[in-house]
């Protein structure tokens with residue numbers, strides 16, 4: 006069985022938001038509902054200045070606090086590594102929103118909670134997540150981390166020393182790995 | 187027929203999606219409910235092109251039960267290489283925007299009334315006939331933003347006998363094009379992917395999006411290329427760069443002259459290339475001595491050592507080194523010195539010996555579409571020159587006759603030279619400088635016909651508005667693209683049936699011609715015309731329809747051949763310019779206006795693009811505007827120190843005031859902007875009440891710009907404006 010994960014190269018994001026809108030289309034989201042976020046950071050003082058955009062989405066943690074607090078089991082960690090919300094079981098209590106340290110969960114207009122799903126239905130048909138395929142700078146790489154021949158595994162092997170997980174100290178064990186400068 | 191199929195398709199759409207008519211008008215608010223009830227519906231994938239901006243990228247549109255669901259980039263397209271930008275994804279939802287016009291409209295006593303196509307055409311024809319009789323064909327103009335039907339629009343104008351076909355060029359790129367034409371004979375491309383040293387000056391492909399260019403820059407970077415961004419603002423491309431050189435706006439010419447000074451002084455240029463393929467190097471040597479880096483530093487704020495160092499670095503990488511050919515910023519249409527800046531940029535590239543070289547500046551093999559004649563004889567071209575003076579000695583000799591000076595239309599209307607206009611896929615009331623003046627000019631017209639899917643500012647004052655089909659609803663003319671090493675031809679296809687009583691641009695042009703008695707020049711269907719035009723390229727229309735985009739013509743070959751300049755060589759010194767009374771070699775020329783150093787409230791107002799908006803066209807798109815709001819992007823950028831000096835905090839509201847306009851907007855304080863200027867993102871400031879999402883959100887730089895014409899090219903000089911910024 007595949008164990009999905011993603012690499013985000015934070016040196017490459019130019020903050021265009023194509024990933025946000027591509028994802029909204031793929032997942033039929035309304036304009037104010039998004040699974041992708043950007044955090045802009047500025048460094049230095051004029052003229053020695055730089056900035057970066059950090060793309061954020063559900064980190065598909067292996068130790069997901071959202072799943073731990075969900076009273077109905079609607080939030081689940083699947084065997085393939087993907088964290089999903091089953092909307093039928095979600096009662097909209099928002100415990101998961103409070104528990105998620107990455108602030109990536111939203112309340113849908115219908116009342117249930119959602120967040121990035123790694124486009125899993127599309128992936129199961131052979132596709133790739135929409136945020137990855139639309140990006141002009143190629144920020145994201147998605148694939149099976151258990152398959153040593155996958156693009157992502159090869160990338161991880163080459164860049165291991167430059168990869169980190171976000172908020173590592175919380176021990177959430179994200180399956181999204183950030184490549185930093 | 188049209189109406190019947192329309193009703194049918196609408197009904198089946200409603201049935202299929204289980205939406206009510208009310209919900210349909212709300213469009214994507216019900217995207218999700220639609221998706222749920224259509225989860226199992228079969229999906230169709232249709233190749234077409236995007237209309238989110240002028241790039242017209244190649245896409246596949248996914249359709250379920252007659253509704254657009256999502257799009258994907260076409261990997262075969264050199265221009266977008268399989269990816270799509272945010273505007274492309276967002277703009278498709280405008281198909282379902284409730285602000286769309288549902289039928290032709292006529293303005294009666296200030297209010298729009300629906301009218302049938304037939305009646306609209308009849309009334310338009312009757313009015314034009316009178317105008318033609320009284321004022322002659324030259325009093326009629328057509329203006330459009332580039333679109334695939336340009337050949338037919340031109341044919342239409344020529345059939346009427348008018349020279350007055352305009353593009354938006356004078357507010358965008360005419361200085362750049364003129365300078366490259368005078369120097370190397372035509373506008374080249376950049377071989378970014380193979381370059382080892384890329385410098386951009388006033389060009390930001392990651393913000394004013396060019397997807398292929400960004401991908402190529404990333405490829406070059408991954409191979410170790412150095413990237414330097416010269417821009418008053420830390421733009422989006424700067425995020426990918428090794429170095430950002432925050433130049434004082436309006437002084438790029440000084441920076442380039444100093445680079446040339448170093449190249450010449452230290453003999454860093456490509457001697458062989460210069461000896462064999464250029465004219466006027468001697469004159470350059472004599473002149474350029476006046477512009478050492480120490481001189482430039484005082485003008486452009488880039489330290490002399492930096493100028494010297496980067497010049498040495500770029501020269502070391504030659505010929506696999508380039509300064510981006512540029513676009514609107516700095517050299518396109520922004521300053522009094524834009525033409526000379528673009529000339530200096532072209533000359534600096536030539537000194538690197540990179541012309542038509544791998545990793546440099548190159549000329550893709552052009553693939554020309556075929557002509558309709560002799561099968562369909564063309565009208566005789568118009569006899570007279572354009573009234574805007576393009577190409578006329580003593581007026582705008584370096585102006586582009588083909589583009590015309592479209593921001594002169596209001597002036598020509600006020601003078602009574604132009605009486606009647608067609609505006610297609612364009613919104614000059616919002617995208618031209620000095621809206622008060624533009625409104626006065628366009629209002630003076632005896633007849634204004636606007637072809638648009640929505641009531642833009644310009645459409646709002648038209649006598650007649652003809653609803654153009656949204657790009658996903660109509661087949662249109664084939665068009666060539668010259669990105670990459672081989673030209674391509676692409677086609678816009680009808681992906682779904684029109685939702686409302688709209689027509690394609692191609693059909694509207696032909697319909698108008700028939701009603702104006704020039705129908706004999708439009709005796710062909712779109713398919714016939716497309717087939718004729720594809721013929722010399724050896725492409726069958728059905729293949730193109732199936733693929734969306736196909737390669738045509740020859741592949742690019744490296745090597746310097748005879749150029750399309752008078753000497754056949756790179757014209758470092760231009761005898762043509764000299765004959766016209768301009769310097770043969772670029773000389774320093776100060777910008778027209780400069781902020782007052784002693785006044786803490788005085789700034790130059792500059793502008794640029796955010797990746798999520800195109801001109802004035804996408805601000806009304808809820809998906810894109812949601813980003814503007816969520817990330818607080820509708821703000822004026824100001825240098826932090828300058829802001830603090832006048833008591834401003836991040837998020838404060840300021841009043842901006844220029845000679846012609848004033849407005850209020852919130853500020854964003856940043857270290858990433860040159861202190862002499864404030865920066866306004868373009869695309870906002872919509873004042874048409876019919877565009878409900880965008881209305882009254884932010885400001886446009888055009889609100890502050892006086893009506894200016896560069897004295898040689900005639901462009902708008904759209905950053906030659908000083909504003910007062912004060913806490914509101």
Ligand code: SF4
Pocket residue numbers: 017018019020021022023024025043058060139140141142143144145
């Ligand atoms: S599409 Fe790519 S570059 Fe654009 S915001 Fe998303 S991650 Fe960043």
Ligand code: SF4
Pocket residue numbers: 236237238239240241242243266269270271272273274275395396397
């Ligand atoms: S750059 Fe974006 S908006 Fe422009 S044509 Fe391409 S996908 Fe569409």
